[in-house]
Amino acid sequence: MSISRRTLLRNTAALGAFAGAGLPHIWNKNADLTYAAGGDIKVGVLFSLTGGLSIIEKSLHDATMMAISEINAAGGVKGMKISAIAEDGASDPKTYNEKASKLVIQDKVPTVFGSYTSASRKAVLPVFEKRNNLYFYPTYYEGFECSKNVVYTGAVPNQQLSNFIPWIIKTLGKKKFFIVGSNYIYPREMAKVSKILIEKNGGEWIADEYLELGHSEWGSMVNKIKGSGCDVVLSNVVGDSVVAFYREYKNQGLTHDKLPICATVTSEIEIAAMGAEYAVGSYTSFPYFQAIDTDRNKAFVERYRAFVKDPKAVTHHALESSYFQVFLWKQAVEKAAEITPAAIRDAVKGQEFDAPNGHVKIDPDNLHTYLTPRIAQWLPDGQGKIIDAYKEPTIPLPYVAYGETPTNLFCTGKGLDTVKLKT
Amino acid sequence: MLEVLFIGLSLGSILLLVALGLAITYGAMGVINMAHGEMVMVGAYVTVLSGIWLGTNIFVAIPLAFIVTALLGLLIERVVVRKLYGRLLDTLLATWGIAILIQQAVRLEFGLSFLGIHVQGLGPGLQNVSVPSFLQGTFSILGADINRYRTFIILVTAILALMTWFIIYRTAIGMQVRAIIRNPKMAAACGIDVSRVNALTFAFGSGLAGVAGVMMSGFKTVFPDMGTSMVVDGFLVVVMGGVGSLLGSVLSAGILGEINGLVAAATNDILARAVVFGVVIAIIVLRPKGLFALKGR
Numbered sequence: 253m254s255i256s257r258r259t260l261l262r263n264t265a266a267l268g269a270f271a272g273a274g275l276p277h278i279w280n281k282n283a284d285l286t287y288a289a290g291g292d293i294k295v296g297v298l299f300s301l302t303g304g305l306s307i308i309e310k311s312l313h314d315a316t317m318m319a320i321s322e323i324n325a326a327g328g329v330k331g332m333k334i335s336a337i338a339e340d341g342a343s344d345p346k347t348y349n350e351k352a353s354k355l356v357i358q359d360k361v362p363t364v365f366g367s368y369t370s371a372s373r374k375a376v377l378p379v380f381e382k383r384n385n386l387y388f389y390p391t392y393y394e395g396f397e398c399s400k401n402v403v404y405t406g407a408v409p410n411q412q413l414s415n416f417i418p419w420i421i422k423t424l425g426k427k428k429f430f431i432v433g434s435n436y437i438y439p440r441e442m443a444k445v446s447k448i449l450i451e452k453n454g455g456e457w458i459a460d461e462y463l464e465l466g467h468s469e470w471g472s473m474v475n476k477i478k479g480s481g482c483d484v485v486l487s488n489v490v491g492d493s494v495v496a497f498y499r500e501y502k503n504q505g506l507t508h509d510k511l512p513i514c515a516t517v518t519s520e521i522e523i524a525a526m527g528a529e530y531a532v533g534s535y536t537s538f539p540y541f542q543a544i545d546t547d548r549n550k551a552f553v554e555r556y557r558a559f560v561k562d563p564k565a566v567t568h569h570a571l572e573s574s575y576f577q578v579f580l581w582k583q584a585v586e587k588a589a590e591i592t593p594a595a596i597r598d599a600v601k602g603q604e605f606d607a608p609n610g611h612v613k614i615d616p617d618n619l620h621t622y623l624t625p626r627i628a629q630w631l632p633d634g635q636g637k638i639i640d641a642y643k644e645p646t647i648p649l650p651y652v653a654y655g656e657t658p659t660n661l662f663c664t665g666k667g668l669d670t671v672k673l674k675t
Numbered sequence: 676m677l678e679v680l681f682i683g684l685s686l687g688s689i690l691l692l693v694a695l696g697l698a699i700t701y702g703a704m705g706v707i708n709m710a711h712g713e714m715v716m717v718g719a720y721v722t723v724l725s726g727i728w729l730g731t732n733i734f735v736a737i738p739l740a741f742i743v744t745a746l747l748g749l750l751i752e753r754v755v756v757r758k759l760y761g762r763l764l765d766t767l768l769a770t771w772g773i774a775i776l777i778q779q780a781v782r783l784e785f786g787l788s789f790l791g792i793h794v795q796g797l798g799p800g801l802q803n804v805s806v807p808s809f810l811q812g813t814f815s816i817l818g819a820d821i822n823r824y825r826t827f828i829i830l831v832t833a834i835l836a837l838m839t840w841f842i843i844y845r846t847a848i849g850m851q852v853r854a855i856i857r858n859p860k861m862a863a864a865c866g867i868d869v870s871r872v873n874a875l876t877f878a879f880g881s882g883l884a885g886v887a888g889v890m891m892s893g894f895k896t897v898f899p900d901m902g903t904s905m906v907v908d909g910f911l912v913v914v915m916g917g918v919g920s921l922l923g924s925v926l927s928a929g930i931l932g933e934i935n936g937l938v939a940a941a942t943n944d945i946l947a948r949a950v951v952f953g954v955v956i957a958i959i960v961l962r963p964k965g966l967f968a969l970k971g972r
Contacts, residue, residue, distance in 0.1 A: 472939035
């Protein structure tokens with residue numbers, strides 16, 4: 253079929269008429285109808301259920317689903333049930349982006365809960381910023397981000413390191429740091445913050461080394477650690493590399509009582525994967541550990557195990573954040589005048605909740621979460637013994653590596669102050 | 676310095692362990708077996724499962740993994756590879772497909788997970804194998820602390836390499852294999868049952884990969900994707916050593932391992948990996964047939 257000028261004109265006119273008819277619907281003033289049709293509130297749940305990261309992300313997915321089912325069992329939100337639309341990010345940032353677009357545009361959800369890696373969060377960020385939608389991100393991450401479309405409920409560097417580094421220097425009495433990590437943005441930003449804190453507290457760092465993400469040959473690196481003269485190892489190693497690292501460490505004759513590994517990523521799930529005997533005596537800093545000795549946390553662990561039908565399942569920091577952030581969202585929806593992403597975002601500011609780790613609160617400025625830093629030493633049963641904890645939750649500072657302090661915030665409700673960042 | 680050299684040797688032995696089976700299937704049969712890494716993975720899972728369900732240790736797993744992966748290799752040869760001899764690219768694609776099938780079979784617990792049945796030790800999660808305590812830690816030689824488990828891997832690799840050499844160069848069936856490497860048609864004309872020998876060779880190569888998997892399970896994480904990266908390293912060794920040459924594979928594994936270890940000690944691991952790839956490229960440019968090429972007629 254050849255396209256004549258006449259048919260082209262006619263078709264264009266028809267398209268214009270169609271678009272004209274369609275637009276008022278999109279610009280519906282009563283947006284509640286779009287986001288909460290049929291007595292249900294739809295939300296997106298976006299984690300990798302397949303691929304290399306599915307091992308960890310499946311547990312975040314499960315915790316999110318568990319929170320949703322608990323809220324529904326208790327009567328839902330504003331009398332409406334939450335209906336979750338789960339998508340699979342397939343451990344691939346590009347798939348994450350496509351699925352996020354699908355959830356936001358086609359399913360018209362007012363909020364999506366998702367992502368474990370920074371790479372997948374960065375991949376979906378444009379979708380949420382362009383459509384002014386809302387994303388809840390449960391993982392500890394490197395900071396250096398200020399978006400009014402993301403609520404961050406995991407720890408940022410100051411909540412994992414501000415307590416950890418001074419504690420290592422003062423309580424453990426270790427002063428020479430060997431910093432080791434996987435070669436990508438999170439470990440490198442963590443190293444940046446660590447170095448500032450080490451120097452401020454009178455320690456020194458003698459090496460800052462990286463290995464490819466997913467690399468599991470640690471022979472040379474551990475030998476280098478041995479010959480470096482350091483007295484503590486600060487590990488930002490991520491993923492299954494963690495397992496090979498701790499195993500090689502023990503097999504080269506290093507022990508955690510003389511030269512401890514102090515880690516920011518090694519959680520219950522990695523300890524279970526490596527075999528607890530390799531980590532006994534090493535330390536990790538997180539706001540949440542399965543071993544937190546409160547009735548609320550014990551009940552949470554029991555409920556999670558029943559939910560996934562695995563009596564040995566472990567809980568960890570990102571999993572716990574995946575759980576409590578749904579409750580913060582619920583409170584925000586109840587407070588909001590209407591169910592739109594913008595209204596929920598405004599209502600979530602300052603929301604507080606008694607999570608399994610303790611009291612949490614969303615910072616009204618940067619939409620990050622007040623969390624309680626804790627340090628644990630790993631025991632032979634694969635659980636952490638909490639040996640140091642802040643008395644109360646501490647303020648999240650995503651730009652701490654660039655000079656952000658509680659009295660001089662870089663990221664506020666108005667967005668990122670780029671002038672402060674440059675100076 | 677002794678420790679650095681030892682780590683180089685250990686890296687070389689791990690490379691050889693994976694490459695040994697490939698040297699046989701690729702070298703002798705001209706099959707690019709992309710499923711070789713998955714054989715390693717299956718071997719590792721045999722170790723995990725036998726530990727959980729039979730309560731046995733890593734030593735029992737060695738013969739067990741050899742048998743399981745050899746039978747699996749035999750099956751693959753009979754069903755797929757046999758029909759594709761002489762079609763290099765087709766074997767590459769077919770075995771890659773098989774690799775994906777095996778990976779997913781383990782991840783989905785052979786389909787049982789659809790029925791809600793969970794087999795402990797299978798599935799997408801990370802698994803681990805506990806190593807007997809006398810293989811953990813170090814012992815001292817000349818003031819250097821030597822890693823026991825790595826020493827164990829070097830010993831096992833040496834035994835497997837010697838065994839392979841003995842079978843290929845000192846037995847009747849080995850002679851037939853070598854005849855097929857040189858010229859399959861001529862070998863068939865001399866009365867060698869080429870298809871039977873090929874099937875056995877493929878099974879043996881797969882069995883070696885299974886033993887490699889047992890060794891890997893002791894110090895790496897066991898998960899369904901673990902074999903994928905190993906097969907690349909294996910091909911590097913075989914191509915650099917010269918296709919069909921056992922001695923070539925042994926030497927190239929040793930050289931690459933030591934280069935990796937020394938460069939990593941002097942600079943860092945990321946650069947070491949780049950240097951290794953650079954050396955392999957230089958060698959196949961300068962000597963396209965590898966270090967030890969067979970002189971064909």
